[in-house]
Amino acid sequence: MNPMPDNWGYVLAAYGVAALALGWYWRGLVRRARAARSPAPPRTQRPR
Amino acid sequence: MTASRRLGWLAAAALVVGLGAAFGYAPREAVQGNVQRIMYVHVPAVLTAYVAFGLVLVGSVGYLATRALRWDRLAAAAAELGVLFTGITIASGSIWGKPTWGTWWTWDARLTSTAVLFLVYVGYLLLRATADEPERRARFAAVVGIVGAANIPIVHFSVKWWRALHQPSTILGPEPSPIAPPIAHALAANWVAFTLLFAYLLTLRMAVARLEEADAA
Numbered sequence: 001m002n003p004m005p006d007n008w009g010y011v012l013a014a015y016g017v018a019a020l021a022l023g024w025y026w027r028g029l030v031r032r033a034r035a036a037r038s039p040a041p042p043r044t045q046r047p048r
Numbered sequence: 049m050t051a052s053r054r055l056g057w058l059a060a061a062a063l064v065v066g067l068g069a070a071f072g073y074a075p076r077e078a079v080q081g082n083v084q085r086i087m088y089v090h091v092p093a094v095l096t097a098y099v100a101f102g103l104v105l106v107g108s109v110g111y112l113a114t115r116a117l118r119w120d121r122l123a124a125a126a127a128e129l130g131v132l133f134t135g136i137t138i139a140s141g142s143i144w145g146k147p148t149w150g151t152w153w154t155w156d157a158r159l160t161s162t163a164v165l166f167l168v169y170v171g172y173l174l175l176r177a178t179a180d181e182p183e184r185r186a187r188f189a190a191v192v193g194i195v196g197a198a199n200i201p202i203v204h205f206s207v208k209w210w211r212a213l214h215q216p217s218t219i220l221g222p223e224p225s226p227i228a229p230p231i232a233h234a235l236a237a238n239w240v241a242f243t244l245l246f247a248y249l250l251t252l253r254m255a256v257a258r259l260e261e262a263d264a265a
Contacts, residue, residue: 006082007147014086014140018093021139022245025132029252036259 052255055248062241066092066234074234083147088234090140092242093133094162094203100130100246101169101200108193111186117261120186123193125253127172129246134166157206158214165199172196 049057070088077084107123110116141159142152153159172192179185207214227235 005147006076008082010083010143010147011085014089014143017139017143018089018136021132021136025128026249026252029249029256032256033252033259036256036263 052248052251055244055251059241059244059248062237062244066238066241069234069237074230075228077231080148083144086140086144088238090137090144091235092239093140094137095239096242096246097130097133097137097165098200098204099243100126100133100250101165101197103250104130104169104172104193105197108190111190112194115183117182117186120182120189121254121257121261123186123189124176125250125257127169127176127189127193128253129249131166131169131173133242133246134162134169138162138166156214157210158203161199161203161206165196165203168192168196168199 066088070085074085074088076082103126104123107119107121107126110119111123138159141162145154146152172189175192176185176189179188
């Protein structure tokens, strides 16, 4: 039986894609949570 | 530290353990070589997606039964995560398929049914994005969430029902698992890690939904 070559590039690509996707989603959630928690900026009135 | 943060740190620690199991503990597979290690992402990702879409079903039924929007919030959050984990499943499977099958994609039963599952829930999220009124959005989404859940057993049993290039289920199948114990242990460690990560992201996503609803009110 001839085993396959190791193809480490493919292994790193698969783990890299998973890490990027999860990291992107998590960062998006953290940003949205921060934005939702921060108070809305006060409306300033133009001086007459 | 909030419970959500503790869960996040626990998930991070579990992922580190999972990586150690995948690369340090699990042996080099006899036929596939080290490319088999992609399974420690691919299989936990699809199992997590099953759980996510199962929660979409629970949230959808819960909403239609009670009309309480917290059930819809659960369904929406779980659907986003289900799409994310299914995307990871498809991508990692495709990357594994190139060196082992010689192709990035084939229209076999498992791959096709997984692609359909992905598209159904992308459609669910698009439907939600088009409806402005919360109760109307929740009602329409709940119907899709319930009907879409029928895809889960189709994906899982596709390798048994139809002729497929994809290998049969080695876990969650009716026969005893044929995989070697170290590989099974590494798979289990990564499944636990993905489950904790899913739980953390779900609580975070639902918290964001609550905050944004409060802002909009």
